[in-house]
Amino acid sequence: MSPPCHIAILASGRGSNLQALMDAIAAGALAARIVGVFSDKPAAGALALAREAGLPAVAVSPRDHPDRDSHDAALFSEIAAVQPDLIVFAGYMRIVGAAALSRFEGRMINIHPSLLPRYPGLHTHARALAAGDAEHGASVHAVTAELDAGPLLAQARIPVQPDDDASSLARRLLPREHALLVASVGLFAQRRLRLHPDHIMLDGRRLPAPLQLGADNRLDGA
Numbered sequence: 001m002s003p004p005c006h007i008a009i010l011a012s013g014r015g016s017n018l019q020a021l022m023d024a025i026a027a028g029a030l031a032a033r034i035v036g037v038f039s040d041k042p043a044a045g046a047l048a049l050a051r052e053a054g055l056p057a058v059a060v061s062p063r064d065h066p067d068r069d070s071h072d073a074a075l076f077s078e079i080a081a082v083q084p085d086l087i088v089f090a091g092y093m094r095i096v097g098a099a100a101l102s103r104f105e106g107r108m109i110n111i112h113p114s115l116l117p118r119y120p121g122l123h124t125h126a127r128a129l130a131a132g133d134a135e136h137g138a139s140v141h142a143v144t145a146e147l148d149a150g151p152l153l154a155q156a157r158i159p160v161q162p163d164d165d166a167s168s169l170a171r172r173l174l175p176r177e178h179a180l181l182v183a184s185v186g187l188f189a190q191r192r193l194r195l196h197p198d199h200i201m202l203d204g205r206r207l208p209a210p211l212q213l214g215a216d217n218r219l220d221g222a
């Protein structure tokens with residue numbers, strides 16, 4: 001049996017996606033090991049969750065660095081020290097410069113709360129509602145230098161309901177995000193994925209379109 005995939009998590013917020021990955025690993029549903037949790041925010045909930053779980057938890061604050069590049073360099077040196085096979089951006093809310101990203105090309109995925117390419121950036125739920133979308137969702141994609149724009153690996157979709165507001169939409173989407181991220185990391189952990197700057201290979205074949213998360217929390221077509 002191959003060794004478990006070593007994952008580093010980058011998170012700025014409460015860490016519910018991190019928790020979902022930890023739960024899946026504990027349940028034996030994900031053959032991975034979280035080797036460190038990293039944040040730009042010393043008070044991030046994700047770091048507290050990591051410490052409670054006995055995982056290395058490291059904050060690198062932009063305030064301690066004169067510019068983006070030096071912050072990125074410090075943060076990604078900490079990440080390099082734990083030798084991850086994969087870096088999961090799980091609610092990391094800063095733009096990362098190309099120099100830091102090039103170090104880990106092909107080994108980074110991001111989860112984003114919209115059906116990319118719709119609504120990169122912030123306020124995705126409100127923007128989907130304002131546009132009158134019938135459907136909303138979340139995407140997992142390979143990280144490239146362009147914000148929320150790397151090749152898409154997988155998506156989860158939910159219908160927008162007539163009485164939805166941005167918070168109800170976010171609340172209903174969150175458990176689907178968690179299942180989407182766990183399933184996506186699972187494919188990587190099974191060594192079935194190769195992430196390239198402009199496409200993704202699954203089982204040696206170019207992925208023609210993002211995989212879709214089914215009601216059974218499996219990715220259709222994978």
Ligand code: GAR
Nearest residue numbers: 013014015016017018091111112113
């Ligand atoms: C998640 O909804 C994730 O999709 C989003 O941040 C939230 C983090 O929640 N990410 C982005 O907006 C990235 N552009 P969590 O801290 O509870 O996992």
